[in-house]
Amino acid sequence: MERWKSHMRRHIHRVFIQLLVIVMVLPALSAGASAADATVTLNPIANKQTGDRVVIAGTTALQEVTVKVLRPNETLLYVNVLQGPAFSDAFILPAAAAEGTYTVIVGREQDTAVQSFHVAKRPAATQSWSGGGYNNSSAQSGMEKPEVVRMDGKVKVVIPSVKANEAGMMNVQVDAAVLQAGLDLAAPDSKGVRTIEVQLPEEQGAKGHVITLPAEFIAAASLAHRIQVSTSEGTVTLPGNMFRSGDLERYAGSALPLQISLSIRKMNPVGLTASPAAEIGNRPVISLAMSVDGRDIPWNNPFAPVTVSIPYQPSAVELQAVEHITVWHIDSNGHTRPVTSGKYNPEHGAVQFRVTHFSSFAVVFVQKTFADLASSPWAAKAIEVMASKGVINGMSSTAYHPKEAITRADFIQLLVTTLGLAADAPKPFADVPSTAYYYEAVGIARTLGITTGTGSNAFKPKEFITRQEMMTLIFRAMDAADKPLAAGMEQDLSAFGDSAEIAPYARDSVAALVKSGLVQGTGEAIHPLANATRAETAVLIYRLYNK
Numbered sequence: 001m002e003r004w005k006s007h008m009r010r011h012i013h014r015v016f017i018q019l020l021v022i023v024m025v026l027p028a029l030s031a032g033a034s035a036a037d038a039t040v041t042l043n044p045i046a047n048k049q050t051g052d053r054v055v056i057a058g059t060t061a062l063q064e065v066t067v068k069v070l071r072p073n074e075t076l077l078y079v080n081v082l083q084g085p086a087f088s089d090a091f092i093l094p095a096a097a098a099e100g101t102y103t104v105i106v107g108r109e110q111d112t113a114v115q116s117f118h119v120a121k122r123p124a125a126t127q128s129w130s131g132g133g134y135n136n137s138s139a140q141s142g143m144e145k146p147e148v149v150r151m152d153g154k155v156k157v158v159i160p161s162v163k164a165n166e167a168g169m170m171n172v173q174v175d176a177a178v179l180q181a182g183l184d185l186a187a188p189d190s191k192g193v194r195t196i197e198v199q200l201p202e203e204q205g206a207k208g209h210v211i212t213l214p215a216e217f218i219a220a221a222s223l224a225h226r227i228q229v230s231t232s233e234g235t236v237t238l239p240g241n242m243f244r245s246g247d248l249e250r251y252a253g254s255a256l257p258l259q260i261s262l263s264i265r266k267m268n269p270v271g272l273t274a275s276p277a278a279e280i281g282n283r284p285v286i287s288l289a290m291s292v293d294g295r296d297i298p299w300n301n302p303f304a305p306v307t308v309s310i311p312y313q314p315s316a317v318e319l320q321a322v323e324h325i326t327v328w329h330i331d332s333n334g335h336t337r338p339v340t341s342g343k344y345n346p347e348h349g350a351v352q353f354r355v356t357h358f359s360s361f362a363v364v365f366v367q368k369t370f371a372d373l374a375s376s377p378w379a380a381k382a383i384e385v386m387a388s389k390g391v392i393n394g395m396s397s398t399a400y401h402p403k404e405a406i407t408r409a410d411f412i413q414l415l416v417t418t419l420g421l422a423a424d425a426p427k428p429f430a431d432v433p434s435t436a437y438y439y440e441a442v443g444i445a446r447t448l449g450i451t452t453g454t455g456s457n458a459f460k461p462k463e464f465i466t467r468q469e470m471m472t473l474i475f476r477a478m479d480a481a482d483k484p485l486a487a488g489m490e491q492d493l494s495a496f497g498d499s500a501e502i503a504p505y506a507r508d509s510v511a512a513l514v515k516s517g518l519v520q521g522t523g524e525a526i527h528p529l530a531n532a533t534r535a536e537t538a539v540l541i542y543r544l545y546n547k
Contacts, residue, residue, distance in 0.1 A: 040065060042106050042113035049122040050097045051180035056104055057088040058113065065106050072100030082106075091258060092176045092214040093119060096224075122180055146174065148182045148196075155186040157198045168207030169265070172200055176214045183225055195237075197228040208233055208265030208287075215260050215292070219243040223304070233264045233286050235350075237307040244301055251297040263289040267360050269330065276328070276336045280362045284310050285330070288358040298357070302422035305354040312351045312363050314344065322346065323385045324367050327353045330360040338366075338390025340417055354420060370400035379535035382542035391418055391545065392538055402535035409438040409461035411470060411532070412451065414541050416441040419481040423447035429459035436461070445473070448480040468506040468528035470537070471519060474544065475509035483547070488515040496526040503528070518543050 042058040056067055062084050069078040069091070078091050087106075097119055104115045147158050157178055164170045182196035189195070200209050209231045217227060220240045228237045248260075267285040269277050288308070290299045318325055327342025339361065342353040351363045366388040373380040383400055386392040392414060394400040409432075415421075426443020433439065442459055445451045450473055453459045465473075478485050488511025493499040502510050510528065513519040518540060519526070 039111040040107045040113040042104065042115050045104060045115050045117040047118040047120070048093055049120050050093050051122050051176040052093050053090055053176065054093060054117070055088065055090045056106065057086075058106060059086050060084040060107070062108055062111060065108055068105045070103040070105070072098055072102065074103075077102070092216060094216045094220075096220075122184070146178055148178065148185060150185045153187065155182050155196045157182050157196060159198065159200050161201045161203075164203050164206040168205070169210050169263070170200065170203060170206050170208070171210045171212070173212040173259075174198060176217070179213065179217050179227065186225070193223055194225040195228060196225070197230055199230045202232045206232075208263065210261055210263045212259050212261040215248060215258055218260060219248050221245065229262060229264070231264050232311075233266050234284075234311065235309040236262060236264060236288065237309075238262070239304045239306065242299070242301055242304045242306060244303065247301070248292060251292045251295065259293055261291045261294075263287070263291075265289075269362060273334070276330075276334075279364055279366070280328070283363040283365070284312060285360060285362040286310060287360045288355070290358055300357040302356045303424075305356050305420065306358075307352065307354055308361065309345075309348065309350040309352045310361075310363055311349060312344065313349065314365075318365050321367065324388045325351060325363065325365055326389045327351060328362045328364050329355075330362060332359070336362070340389050340391045341420060342389065356422075370394050371398045372400055373402060376402040376535040379539050383535065383538045386538055386542055386545065389545075391541060400534065402533065402538075404534050405464040405531035406534050406537045407462055408459065408465045408469075409436070409442060411465050411473070411537060412445050413438045413441040414537065415450070415473060415477050415544075416444050418541050418544050419477055419483075421445070421448060421450075421477065421480055429453050429461075430457045432459050432461055445477070448477075450476045450480055464531040466528065467526070467530055467532050467536070468502055468510060470532045470540070471513045471528075472506045472509040474518065474540065475512055478544075485512040485516045485518075488512040493526070496521055496524060498525045498527065501528050502526070516547075518547070 039061040040058065041060070042056070045054065045056070048054060054069070056069075064081055064083050065087060067078070067080045067082060067087075067089055068076060071077045077097075080089050082089055099119055099121055101116050101118050104117070106113050146160065149156055149158065157174065159172050159174070162170050162172060179196070179198075182198075183194050186194035186196050198211065200211060209229075211229055213227065217225075218238045218240055219242070223239050223241045225240045226237050227240070228235060265287045267287045269280045269285050286308075290297055312325070314322060314325060322344045325342075325344040327339040328336040329339050330336050339353045339355065342351060342363075344350075345352050353361070355361070367384070368387040369384050370387070373383060376383075379402055383392065383402065387394065387400075395404075421444050423444045424447070426440055427446045428434065428439070428443055429446065432442050436442075438461060442451070442461065446453065446459075451459070475485060488508065490507075490511065492511040492514045493502065493507070506528065510519070510526065514521070514526075521527075
């Protein structure tokens with residue numbers, strides 16, 4: 001009986017609480033609904049497919065309203081602040097948007113209006129596609145629309161002819177439907193990444209191109225696709241994750257951005273001192289710039305490099321030493337510095353390089369040499385090529401000191417530079433001062449697990465590095481660069497009479513480098529305990545650079 005009474009008391013208590021909540025909430029809901037009816041009107045929204053444009057429009061008696069779009073799981077997809085009395089906004093549904101019912105809430109506090117719409121996955125495209133999704137401010141009505149085609153396993157978005165504006169720039173806007181159709185056609189590579197080419201038209205006398213794309217296609221959280229923008233000035237391949245989390249919102253202000261524009265322009269090396277201008281000569285110079293919703297931004301992301309290719313026909317002299325064709329970055333003050341990844345690709349007839357920020361870039365031909373290389377003729381080419389590209393430096397402008405040992409700090413600096421490694425919040429060692437030129441490189445190597453130091457939070461940057469230490473660091477760095485080496489075996493070390501001297505921690509690394517051909521030893525020995533020389537290091541760096 002007591003158990004029954006206790007149960008009834010709990011039941012009555014629950015019912016009382018529920019009734020109390022209803023009594024308190026219903027008036028508030030009713031007041032909110034009537035206020036919403038009076039102050040915010042939201043137009044109906046039709047059902048959509050992924051990649052579609054969603055327009056949010058209506059009227060309000062409020063000075064401003066907040067627009068929120070919720071995903072089917074009730075997480076926030078989009079937010080903006082609009083001014084009354086009439087408001088209109090739009091955004092592009094991401095290609096990877098979840099299917100289901102999306103909710104749009106517009107208003108402020110209790111004064112809100114709500115609409116919902118259903119999103120379905122866009123059907124996969126067939127072999128070709130032609131439709132809307134194209135905007136050109138100078139286009140004539142009835143002009144040809146862009147076409148998406150797949151040929152020889154590659155997908156290309158072909159943009160019809162447009163007219164250059166008064167500034168000589170050809171402006172093209174491509175919307176989500178076109179890009180999504182191309183990505184649906186593209187086959188993923190071995191890493192699951194799809195690539196489409198957007199080919200922009202040419203016009204004699206034009207100075208450059210501006211292409212505008214929906215923001216979400218190059219602001220994804222991970223790399224799922226690339227968009228290759230091809231122009232007569234050059235080709236720029238944009239990774240789908242080229243913006244870090246929060247970057248776009250910071251660039252655009254309070255509202256999430258809708259459009260991102262890339263500018264590719266031919267330039268003259270104006271403002272340079274006589275020496276750089278003379279070295280560039282009549283070789284091509286291009287300027288790359290980016291804007292978000294019409295606002296210029298200083299894009300910079302070391303974790304998502306952009307690949308650039310500039311068409312170039314080397315001279316007869318340059319063809320004799322094509323490895324000395326490289327790239328310089330030109331800053332806003334006209335100063336130059338090497339872009340270490342710059343190299344000529346004869347198959348494509350272009351100079352290719354990677355950048356993590358936008359500016360002006362020039363093709364150059366640099367033949368750097370040192371007066372003391374005769375003592376190490378086997379390393380001379382590697383030293384000269386790597387010095388010409390700005391990867392390595394001499395001990396002075398005329399001397400390299402090839403037989404001297406290299407320090408741990410200098411080797412890490414070369415390794416990080418050559419492989420283009422980056423890491424958030426590099427972890428410092430106690431004996432690496434923040435003012436040291438190698439501070440960032442050593443921190444990156446530690447963060448990525450390439451080096452753990454020598455114990456007690458020390459790195460000993462000024463100590464010389466042994467050959468087996470160097471090979472171990474290279475093996476780990478190749479993993480960090482997503483270029484892992486195939487595992488070696490003990491039999492790969494059997495040709496060396498001193499293989500027993502290799503420390504247990506280094507044996508796998510040394511075997512892998514021997515198997516890959518990066519390390520060949522000297523005669524019948526590999527000298528694992530010897531200090532690595534500057535000449536040996538240059539040869540290894542040269543091989544890594546070209547791998």
